[in-house]
Amino acid sequence: MRSPGSVKREFLRKWLKGLQVYSSSNNEMSILERKKVIKLSADVAMASTRIHSNSKYSSSWSRALMAKASNDASNAPLLSHVLGSDNGVSADRSMISEKDAAKRNLVMMRNKRIKSKKILRRSCSNKIRSLRRKAAHVVDDKGRTSSNIVAKKLVMKRTQVLKRLVPGGELIMDEISLIRETLDYILSLRLQVDVMRHLANASEKLDSM
Amino acid sequence: MESVEALPARSPTGELIGTGFNSQIGDEIQRLISVPPDSGSSFTALLELPANQAMELLIHSSEDAATIAQNPSATIAECRLSPPAPVPIFPSDAALVERASKFSSIMSTDEISRAKLGTVKEEPLDSVSNPNSNSSPAVSNPAVDQNTKSTKRKDREKKGKESNKKSKKPANESSDDGGEKLPYVHVRARRGQATDSHSLAERARREKINARMKLLQELVPGCNKISGTAMVLDEIINHVQSLQRQVEFLSMRLATVNPRVDFDFDTLLATESRSHVDMSFPGMVMPSMWPEGQVHMNREQYQQPWQTDELQQPVWIREEDNSNFITPENSLLSYDSSANSAPLHSNQVKMEM
Structure with a gap:
């Protein structure tokens, strides 16, 4: 800790x-360019801190962020600089290999997702069918099941939105890890905001002086 | 056994809160809990613990915050804080306790505390309850006591199934659960609930999700009083979006500042590379970057509360802790919209000056 x-x-x-x-x-x-650069570097730095500190359980949002940043070739100097800033070449190499691993991880997750999507669709269609049957059956005497379905739909929609917000969230299939990622992401975003606000305050003060 | 001993301490406070004796203090408790222990890594480390231990840690840290702040009302709240969760459910459960026999009352209180905590119970409780369920399965479940004789046989069969399940469970659990290794899954079917392995696993999963959601709820400000998963998710989405917008806004702000900042960075890094890399960097460099007056102001303002444990730390860390100390008040206002937060920030700067 x-x-x-x-x-x-x-x-x-x-x-x-x-x-x-x-x-x-x-x-x-x-x-605008400066802003983009500042934000990108802050994001990458944040992600690299999280990757670095989480050797035991990795947070996938930071990996996703890194992978996204490394897709753009123009970011290469920034990435190598931020990542390699620790202990010279060896840390650099290990970090780059980690980046590769993150990429590979993403590809693997994508493949797995496609595979599991089929299974999911099959089981989902079964479930929905049975749900509908049940709903049509039960709604007659109780109106509760239909409202249950509506609530489930609401939660599903919001979960989709949340997955889009958290980087790499589209690849997370189960809700438990999605919630964990969200927790982690919120905390590091807060930290980032905090440090950035400090720096902004300080530089503005330097300006006014 | 711990929960049984803790029970008498819990019941009066439960009644107090339950009767709505002082809602203000309840609010304060909520706020105290909702203030996270201001760390990126420690909170997520909490996730790896069983939920009740995590709650204990949370409460302890908030207690620390209360004692440090030396806020009298907060210390009162701390005294009341001993139950791990607000217990408005308790009175109805007390009726249940009365109805059940003596032994099963103990069991049911265990169950209540487990239900209150949301998920898993501790190891000692586990070792207490398991021999009972092995030796006399009919007594262990309070629901069984209330059964009529005709249904008793069926229930015993169900029991047998459940114990089979229990013996089967550890293998599954150890395979899919990496972080927290528990010997048993503490899922118990009430009357009328399905007991096949799928629905049991589903219930365990749901409980896990609920515990995590509770943690999230405590993390996100203003999320405590909302019930309903959809609304909570709404709040969480809003929070994440506002944080992301804040990052955008702050980077914009940094971009619009005089390009002299870059040169400051250069000089900073130059001094950093000259000094030792990690430890002496903040102490040496940051005070030169921060205007003297403000640093002194902050020190005078905040040294008192943080004096107890932070004396050895450099100024930079103390400043950051101060900012954490401040943010909960700011956040409610400035998270609303990025356009709104501009005057706020200037106000804050003025305040700090």
């Missing part, structure tokens, strides 16, 4: 490393 301070420090260090790449590479950027 790590203290929040150390996680924040690590995030800040990685983030600044990532920002340094851009500030040193090209100084002429529009505001």
Whole structure:
């Protein structure tokens, strides 16, 4: 168990490393570009902190974020800089291999998903059919089953939205791990917001002085 | 046995809360619990524990927060905090306890506490209840006591099935459950509920989901009083969206700031690379970055509450903890919309100055 301070420090260090790449590479950027870069580097730094700290149980949202970022070839210097900022080459290599592993993991999950989708569809159609039969059967004396179905639909819809919000959430099939990922993601988002707000406050103050 | 001993302590508070004696204190408890132990990793580490231990940890951390804040009302709330969850259910269960026989009352209180905690019970309870269920299966379930003689045989058959299931369960459980290794799945079928392995597993899964949802509910502000999965999910979605929007907004804000920031980063990193990498970095660099006045202000303001355990830590960490200390109040306002939060932030900066 790590203290929040150390996680924040690590995030800040990685983030600044990532920002340094851009500030040193090209100084002429529009505001929107700068914003995009800042956000991307912050996200990548956050994800890398989570990947790094979670050797025991990995959080898949950070892996998904990294994989998404590494799909874009223009982000390569940033990624290598943020990831390799720890202990020189060896850490770099291990991190890159981890990135590959994340990619492979994603592909595997996708394959598995396609496979399991068929099974799911089959069983779902069976279930829905039986549910309908049951609903048609029961609604006559009690109106509860139909409302149950409506509530289930509402929850399903929201779960879909949540899956879209959490990075890599579309690949998560079961709700337990989705909830765990959401918890983890919320906490790290909070941490990120916190550090970013500190930095923004500090730089604005420096400006006003 | 622990829960049996804890029961007399629990019942008066349960009545207090149940009668709505002081809803304010209840609110405060909720708020105290809802304030997370401000760490990225520790909270998620809680998830790996059994739910009641996690609740205990949560409560302890909130108690710490209460004692640190030295808020008198908060300490009162802490005294009342001893039950792991607010217990409005208790009176109806007390009736059940009276109805049942003496031994089964103990069992049923166990069951109540388990139901209150949402999922799994602790190991010692486990070792207590299992021999009973092995030796005399008819007594162990309080529902069986209330059965008539005609249904008793059928129930005993059901019992036998269940014990079969119980003996079968550990293999399944150890295979699919990586983190928490429990020897038994504590699922118990009430009367009329299905006892085949599928529905038992389904029920266990649902209970797990409910426990996780409870944790999420405590994490997300303003989510405590909502019941209903859909509404809770709504709140969670809103929260995640607002956090993401906040990140966007903050990066925008950082982008619009003078490009001098980049040079600051450069100098920062230069000093960092000169100093030792991890530990001395915050202490050495950050105070130079933060204006002197504000640091002193914060120190004077907040040194008192955090004095107990944070004296050895560098300034940077203390600052961050302060910010965590502040955020719950800010968050409710500034999470609403990113456009709304701009004046708020400037206000906050002014306040800090």
